[in-house]
Each structure stands twice: as C-alpha cells, then as structure tokens.
Amino acid sequence: MNIEALKRQAAARALEEVRDGMKLGLGTGSTAKHFVDLLGEKVRAGLNVVGVPTSEATRIQAEQCGVPLTTLDEVDRLDLTVDGADEIDSALNLIKGGGGALLREKIVAAASDRMIVIADDSKWVDVLGRFPLPVELVPFGLAATRRAMAGAFAETGNSGQMVLRKDKDGHAFVTDGGHWIVDAQLGRISDAPRLAGLLTSIPGVAEHGLFIGLASLAVLAGSQGIRVIERR
Numbered sequence: 001m002n003i004e005a006l007k008r009q010a011a012a013r014a015l016e017e018v019r020d021g022m023k024l025g026l027g028t029g030s031t032a033k034h035f036v037d038l039l040g041e042k043v044r045a046g047l048n049v050v051g052v053p054t055s056e057a058t059r060i061q062a063e064q065c066g067v068p069l070t071t072l073d074e075v076d077r078l079d080l081t082v083d084g085a086d087e088i089d090s091a092l093n094l095i096k097g098g099g100g101a102l103l104r105e106k107i108v109a110a111a112s113d114r115m116i117v118i119a120d121d122s123k124w125v126d127v128l129g130r131f132p133l134p135v136e137l138v139p140f141g142l143a144a145t146r147r148a149m150a151g152a153f154a155e156t157g158n159s160g161q162m163v164l165r166k167d168k169d170g171h172a173f174v175t176d177g178g179h180w181i182v183d184a185q186l187g188r189i190s191d192a193p194r195l196a197g198l199l200t201s202i203p204g205v206a207e208h209g210l211f212i213g214l215a216s217l218a219v220l221a222g223s224q225g226i227r228v229i230e231r232r
C-alpha cells in the first residue's frame with residue numbers, strides 16, 4: 001500500500017473519535033490534510049462540528065471542504081485536535097514543524113482536551129532526533145538566539161548543526177507568524193523534556209518542535225494494519 005493510503009487510513013481511524021458538536025483543532029501537513037478532507041465529507045453529510053486551523057494552508061483547505069471555522073478567541077477549550085507528526089516516540093512525545101506550522105499547532109494542541117497524532121508507521125522512532133528539530137525564531141538577534149540554543153543543547157548532552165530553513169527561492173522560510181526556522185540536526189535527542197524546557201526559556205525562541213506530553217493517542221498505519229497507542 002502506498003504511503004498516502006496509509007496516511008488516509010490513520011486519518012479515517014481518528015475520525016471515528018469525532019462526535020457531533022465537537023470543537024476540533026485541525027492540524028497541518030500531508031497527513032492532517034487527509035483528516036480535513038474526510039471531515040469535510042462528514043460535515044457535508046450533516047455532522048455538526050467547528051474547527052480551529054493550525055495554519056493558513058489548513059484554513060484554506062477547511063474552507064474549501066465546507067468545515068465551519070472559529071478561533072481560540074471565540075471558543076474556550078477544544079475537545080480534540082488531530083494532527084500529524086514528523087517523529088513519535090513510545091511516550092508519545094513528538095517532533096513537529098517539518099511544514100513550519102509548529103507554533104500554531106502547539107497553541108491549538110495545548111488548548112485541547114485531547115490530541116490524537118496520526119501518521120504512517122515510518123514516523124515511529126525509538127529516540128527522537130533523526131528528523132532535524134525545528135525551532136521557530138524571531139529574526140531579530142538570530143545569532144544570539146542560536147548561541148543560546150547551542151548552550152541548551154550542550155547542557156542536555158546534545159550537539160549538532162543548526163541550519164536556517166530556506167524557501168524554494170533561497171530566502172529565509174517565513175512562518176505564518178512571521179518568524180524564521182532553524183532546523184537542529186541532533187541525531188538522537190537526549191533528555192527531550194529538559195531540552196524542551198530550556199529552549200522555551202530562551203528569549204527569541206518563539207516555539208520549538210518538541211511536543212512533550214501533549215498527544216494522548218497515536219494512530220499509526222502500516223502494511224500490517226493500524227496500531228492505536230495510548231499515552232501511558
């Protein structure tokens with residue numbers, strides 16, 4: 001089975017958790033796109049939900065699919081967020097932000113009672129870090145922020161190159177929030193929860209792609225079928 005079919009299977013399984021009347025966080029990326037697409041089919045068939053998109057790309061897709069949208073200024077809490085990930089470990093800690101949407105994704109996930117992460121099973125890892133860790137930065141003071149990040153890496157026993165993400169024209173990639181992204185090639189991240197805390201405390205870091213303790217359920221689709229894993 002091809003990888004898009006696996007992503008769609010994971011999205012379809014997550015859709016089974018959606019109930020009428022729910023307020024939903026809508027993730028970003030190629031896997032979340034399947035979820036929004038399938039959700040749109042249900043909405044057109046009469047399901048009553050409202051969504052908060054985690055990126056401009058998802059907002060546009062959801063509007064095209066007919067999913068009613070709201071904002072975190074208009075609703076208090078969300079019932080459920082469904083989103084993809086770049087890596088998932090056995091504690092359901094995640095690396096996210098490969099598509100650059102990590103800041104809004106984390107705000108939305110943190111405002112949700114539950115987060116379900118959906119993926120093909122190639123995203124499942126023993127240790128986070130083979131996928132470069134995206135860190136979203138305020139452009140002002142970039143070099144100082146990078147030095148502080150290097151300090152946080154050293155303090156947690158991590159090291160690796162930091163690469164400013166570029167767009168297809170070779171300019172700095174700009175997020176929906178107007179920030180830049182540095183991808184840290186750490187290989188194997190030691191003590192991800194502590195590193196997450198240290199990165200959060202650096203002035204100039206708008207957000208980082210370590211999602212610690214946010215996902216409550218993972219739905220992984222592979223050639224052997226679907227695995228549903230609950231956070232211990």
Ligand SMILES: O=C[C@H](O)[C@H](O)[C@H](O)COP(=O)(O)O
Nearest residue numbers: 029030031084097099100101
């Ligand atoms: O910024 C992007 C998001 O964190 C995505 O959820 C993540 O990159 C996974 O995307 P995909 O489902 O396309 O692999």
